[in-house]
Amino acid sequence: MTNKPKRYSLFVDALICNVFNILVLMFLWVIIDSIDLFNPFDDVLEDFDYTDLYYSKFKSSQLPTDTNIYIVNIGNLNRMELAMMINTLQRFEPKIIGIDAVFNEKRGPEDLFLRQALTQYDNIVLGVFGKYNKKGATGIIKHHPFFGEHPIGHLEFITPNGTTREFEKYIEFNDTVVNHFTLEIMKKYDSTAYLSIAERKGQVELINYRGGQVPFISFNYEEISDSNQYLSLIKDKIVLLGYMGQYANAPFDTEDSHFTPLKTSDEIYPDAKGIEIHAHVLSMILRGDYITKMPEWLNYILALVIVQLFLMFSIYLYVHKSKYFDFITKPSQFITIAIVLWGTFMAFKNFHIKFDMVPTALALILSLEVLYLYEEGLELLKINTYITQNLKFDKHGKKSKKKKKPIANSNNGISNTGANDSPTNRV
Numbered sequence: 188m189t190n191k192p193k194r195y196s197l198f199v200d201a202l203i204c205n206v207f208n209i210l211v212l213m214f215l216w217v218i219i220d221s222i223d224l225f226n227p228f229d230d231v232l233e234d235f236d237y238t239d240l241y242y243s244k245f246k247s248s249q250l251p252t253d254t255n256i257y258i259v260n261i262g263n264l265n266r267m268e269l270a271m272m273i274n275t276l277q278r279f280e281p282k283i284i285g286i287d288a289v290f291n292e293k294r295g296p297e298d299l300f301l302r303q304a305l306t307q308y309d310n311i312v313l314g315v316f317g318k319y320n321k322k323g324a325t326g327i328i329k330h331h332p333f334f335g336e337h338p339i340g341h342l343e344f345i346t347p348n349g350t351t352r353e354f355e356k357y358i359e360f361n362d363t364v365v366n367h368f369t370l371e372i373m374k375k376y377d378s379t380a381y382l383s384i385a386e387r388k389g390q391v392e393l394i395n396y397r398g399g400q401v402p403f404i405s406f407n408y409e410e411i412s413d414s415n416q417y418l419s420l421i422k423d424k425i426v427l428l429g430y431m432g433q434y435a436n437a438p439f440d441t442e443d444s445h446f447t448p449l450k451t452s453d454e455i456y457p458d459a460k461g462i463e464i465h466a467h468v469l470s471m472i473l474r475g476d477y478i479t480k481m482p483e484w485l486n487y488i489l490a491l492v493i494v495q496l497f498l499m500f501s502i503y504l505y506v507h508k509s510k511y512f513d514f515i516t517k518p519s520q521f522i523t524i525a526i527v528l529w530g531t532f533m534a535f536k537n538f539h540i541k542f543d544m545v546p547t548a549l550a551l552i553l554s555l556e557v558l559y560l561y562e563e564g565l566e567l568l569k570i571n572t573y574i575t576q577n578l579k580f581d582k583h584g585k586k587s588k589k590k591k592k593p594i595a596n597s598n599n600g601i602s603n604t605g606a607n608d609s610p611t612n613r614v
Contacts, residue, residue, distance in 0.1 A: 195573035201498040208494065208550055208557040236352065237528065237544075238535055242396050242448035245536065250399035253470045257281075257421050258405035258462055260431035261288070267297040270304035272411050272428075277308055281421045285312045285372045287342060287429030287462045290330040298333060306335040312372050314342040315365065317358050324358040327365060340371030344445065344464060345391065351445040351464055353391050356384065369468040376425055377473065384472050393478040394464065395471045395539065396449055403466045405431065425469060429462025480541045490547035494554055497523055501558060502574055516555060524551050 259276070261269060276284060290301065290313075305311055313334075318326040329339055345353040357366050366374070373381040384392065397403075404420070411418070432440040444457035445464060471477065501516050508515070531542040565575050 195571070195576050197499055197502060197573050200573040201495055201502055204498050204502070204554075204558055204561045205491065205495050207561055208498075208554055209491075211553060211557055212546075212550060236350070236448070237532060238352075238541065239350070239448040241532065241536060242398070243450050246396075246398035248398060248400050250397065250402075252399060252401050253397060253403055253466075253473075254420065254424070255473055256403050256425045256427065256466050256469050258403055258427050258429070258431065258466055259411060260405065260407045261428050262408050262430070262433050264408055265297060266290075266294065266301040268408075269428075270297075270300035272408060273304040273311075274307075275411050275413060276418070276421065276426055277304075278413065279418045279421050280423065281310065281426040282423045283310050283312060283372055283376045284308075284426045284428060285314075285368065285465070287314050287368070287427065287465065289314055289316055289328060289342075290334050291328055293331055293333055302334050305337065310375070312338045312340060312368070312375065314368050315339045317341045317343055317365070324360040324365075326360055327358075338371050338375065340366050340368030342368050342461065342465075344394075344461070346445060349446050351394070351447055351459075353393055354468065355390055356387075356392050357390065367468075369465050369472065372425060372469060373472050380472050380475065383475055384477070387477065393480055393541065394468055395474075395476050395478050396447060396467050397470045402470070403463070407431075427462050427466055427469075429460065429465070431460050431462060476539065478535075478539045478541055481543070483543070486543045486546060489542065489544070490550055493523070493527060493547050494550045497551060498554055498558065501555065505558070505562070506574060506577060520551060520555060524548050527551070 259272070261272070264272065273284065290298075305313075313330055315327045315329040317324045318328065327339075327341065330337070341355075341358050343355070344351045345355065354367055354369075356370055357364050359365075370381060370384065373384070406415075406418070430443050432442075441457055443461045445459050445461060446457050447459045447464065450458055497520070500519070501512075504512050504515055527544050527547050531544045534540045534542060562574050565572055
């Protein structure tokens with residue numbers, strides 16, 4: 188009775204190699220994150236997002252201007268000048284005026300004019316700043332009670348690595364919930380649109396920036412006068428008052444400036460003011476055009492599955508088509524990475540679903556090198572698996588291809604020697 192040859196699992200070998208690949212990635216990431224020499228590389232990786240390419244290169248520049256939202260630059264106006272501006276704007280009957288400023292202290296007689304301008308109408312929304320520690324929000328910095336009671340919203344965005352892509356829909360502290368500035372404005376402007384974002388799961392929302400050459404119409408403070416006929420456009424609309432620069436077209440003014448995925452300036456300065464980003468958020472809410480971000484655990488599972496399939500394909504070639512291994516796997520590696528990135532890009536472009544495929548791409552880049560290392564380790568330890576099943580090791584550890592045993596051609600146990608028969612043996 189002959190012994191059946193031992194069967195090895197392609198899946199198990201690929202899985203072990205996949206886990207090994209993950210450990211190598213984690214090890215490299217710890218080194219990059221912990222050594223100051225690699226800080227620039229670390230910053231680039233953390234701030235990289237493929238959606239930036241979509242906004243800066245592919246989102247249509249022909250989209251029309253959003254005429255529901257108007258921006259007014261308050262520059263460095265004093266409080267009396269700001270009060271006069273508000274009174275002028277109110278005469279054109281905007282539905283909501285949102286002010287990206289915090290009047291947290293009294294300054295003098297000019298406060299009387301500002302108080303009168305703020306309390307004369309009930310369509311004002313004011314901004315506040317959150318107080319934070321490592322655990323989260325602990326309170327807010329709000330306007331002085333002298334200026335009256337108004338709806339308030341916190342003004343911050345999430346910019347941990349330099350580029351503004353997200354914001355918190357609300358902050359919570361001591362059983363108090365404070366909406367984001369944009370949500371509080373929308374709550375008064377369009378309750379249906381407000382509920383559409385308020386009821387979405389999660390505290391953090393991605394910003395779906397609006398495209399177009401001129402996303403919003405803006406006015407400088409010198410243009411706010413009763414004689415400006417264009418101000419009639421703001422009737423029943425949202426007007427945002429905020430800092431856009433000391434004067435119009437001041438590219439080097441970086442106060443309240445943010446990097447966004449839309450476009451950085453030629454001088455590598457931040458490309459948008461905070462009030463402009465608020466306008467983009469409001470436009471997103473009005474359109475109901477939200478981005479769905481896939482959870483991190485799903486991104487990691489997808490990475491594990493995709494790399495597992497690629498490793499199974501590569502190991503099969505290594506064992507059965509070794510002559511063509513390098514010729515096939517290297518292009519296949521590049522093509523797989525391209526397909527993964529293209530697929531996630533198209534999912535974002537067409538369905539506004541955001542996958543983070545950076546872990547998958549990095550794992551694919553390292554996968555073949557890890558496979559070589561894994562195979563060499565098996566040979567060094569003389570371990571037979573699916574990868575090394577066609578190799579044999581002598582007592583010195585040298586390897587060679589296993590030879591197939593010749594199959595004897597027998598007939599009832601009598602050897603058929605053919606031409607070797609001697610003539611004298613014939614009858």
